[in-house]
Each structure stands twice: as structure tokens, then as C-alpha cells.
Amino acid sequence: MKKLVVLTGSGISAESGLKTFREMGGLWEEYDVMEVASPEAWEANMELVLRFYNERRKQLLQAEPNPGHLGLSDLEKHFDVDIITQNVDDLHERAGSTKILHLHGELKKVRSTVDPNLIYELDGWELKAGDKCEKGFQLRPHIVWFGEPVPAIEKAVEIVQQADFFAVIGTSLVVYPAAGLIHYVPSSVPIYVIDPNPVQTPYHKNIEFIQQKAGVGVGLLKEKLLARLNK
Numbered sequence: 001m002k003k004l005v006v007l008t009g010s011g012i013s014a015e016s017g018l019k020t021f022r023e024m025g026g027l028w029e030e031y032d033v034m035e036v037a038s039p040e041a042w043e044a045n046m047e048l049v050l051r052f053y054n055e056r057r058k059q060l061l062q063a064e065p066n067p068g069h070l071g072l073s074d075l076e077k078h079f080d081v082d083i084i085t086q087n088v089d090d091l092h093e094r095a096g097s098t099k100i101l102h103l104h105g106e107l108k109k110v111r112s113t114v115d116p117n118l119i120y121e122l123d124g125w126e127l128k129a130g131d132k133c134e135k136g137f138q139l140r141p142h143i144v145w146f147g148e149p150v151p152a153i154e155k156a157v158e159i160v161q162q163a164d165f166f167a168v169i170g171t172s173l174v175v176y177p178a179a180g181l182i183h184y185v186p187s188s189v190p191i192y193v194i195d196p197n198p199v200q201t202p203y204h205k206n207i208e209f210i211q212q213k214a215g216v217g218v219g220l221l222k223e224k225l226l227a228r229l230n231k
């Protein structure tokens with residue numbers, strides 16, 4: 001099977017009712033990113049950081065995968081699909097996609113503040129001050145905060161370099177290193193960008209914009225990819 005690599009961002013989960021970050025009404029309009037999503041924030045106001053992610057988790061438990069997530073999972077019938085996501089939700093997993101790399105962590109997981117290898121599934125939505133790892137240290141959200149390294153990026157680059165087709169869905173491509181992945185797409189590989197709004201991309205000779213929401217856009221992507229396969 002040909003390899004389809006898909007880079008997703010918060011826009012793919014918008015139709016599931018989860019907010020994006022930088023749009024009007026987005027999360028970073030409501031919150032100052034450095035006050036809730038940085039190591040400095042954790043030092044200065046752990047309660048606020050915990051509350052922010054508890055709220056996100058609570059909303060996620062009520063959300064369901066939408067046709068965008070489901071359409072990508074369905075594409076596994078025709079392609080070897082790898083999803084690289086900046087999202088911390090588990091909607092790709094719940095839609096049935098099998099190969100998902102989370103660049104920015106996972107909302108449903110928490111980890112030790114002393115040993116990053118001690119990672120746990122959180123039961124329910126609430127992580128509290130005083131919740132501790134097995135070594136007796138406070139647990140934190142398993143999220144990559146601003147200013148922290150992105151450990152999965154090397155693996156992501158490897159995957160992108162193997163793509164036969166590449167798609168970008170629902171990301172403004174402004175946060176690095178994730179946004180830089182597009183530079184590793186071989187020049188002969190077609191790139192499809194699905195987003196209802198214009199997205200600034202680096203130059204690539206083979207790029208097509210599908211200016212639609214993910215729910216509709218993934219259906220169109222499927223048609224275009226299958227047409228190429230059958231050429």
C-alpha cells in the first residue's frame with residue numbers, strides 16, 4: 001500500500017466541539033498561553049494550569065470523533081496511513097486510526113514531575129494538587145508545553161520522509177517544530193491542505209488547497225487520492 005502521512009491540528013477536532021487555539025473565540029484568546037501552557041506557569045500557578053487542562057479533559061470526555069477523524073480511519077482500507085497530530089485529544093484513536101503519533105502529548109495521560117518515564121492513564125477528568133506518582137512526586141499533565149522539547153519530532157521526520165502522499169488538516173502551521181515537518185516532504189510527493197481558511201505554507205511544487213472544513217475535506221481528499229491510485 002502507498003503511504004499517506006497526515007499532519008493534523010486542532011481544526012480537525014473543531015467539528016467535534018473542541019476549540020481551536022488562534023481563531024476568534026479560540027483558546028488563546030481566552031487564556032494567555034504562557035500562563036497555562038509553560039513550565040513557568042506550572043511553577044508560578046500550578047492550580048491554574050491543572051484547572052485549564054482539567055477543563056479540556058472534561059470537554060474531551062463529552063466529545064465524539066467527527067466525519068474528518070472517521071474518514072481518515074476509513075482511508076486505512078486503501079493506504080498505509082500515518083497520522084502525526086499536534087492534538088492532545090484521543091479522537092483519532094476513538095475513530096479507529098491505528099498509527100498515531102502525538103507531538104504535543106496526550107490529555108488523558110499524566111506523568112511524574114520527577115521521572116518523565118512514569119506516565120499514567122488518568123481515570124476521569126480531574127488531576128489534583130497532591131496527586132502523586134509512585135515515587136511520591138506531584139503528577140503533571142502529559143503535555144508538551146511552550147519552551148519544552150518535542151521528543152516525538154525525530155520519529156515524525158522519519159515518517160514524513162517516507163510519504164507517498166501528504167495531507168495537512170486543520171492547523172495554522174505556526175507552531176514549530178511541527179510546522180517545519182512540511183519541509184521534509186519529498187518534492188515529488190503531492191501535498192493536500194484541508195482548511196476552511198487560507199493557510200500560509202512553505203513553497204512546495206506540488207501543493208493543493210482544499211478550502212473546506214475537515215468533515216467535507218477528508219471526503220474530497222479520499223476522492224482525489226483514489227483517482228491518483230487508479231491512474
Ligand code: OAD
Pocket residue numbers: 008009010011012014015020021022023026033037086087104144145146169170171172173174175194195196197199212213214215
Ligand atoms: P490553530 O488554532 O493555530 O489553527 C487551527 C486551524 O484549524 C486554523 O487554520 C483554522 O482555520 C482551522 N480550522 C478551523 N475549523 C476547522 C474545521 N472544521 N476543519 C478544518 N480546519 C479547521 O491550532 P493548531 O495549528 O492546532 O500546542 O495549533 C498548534 C499548536 O498550538 C497546538 O498543538 C497547541 C497550540 O498552542 C500546544 O499547546 C503545545
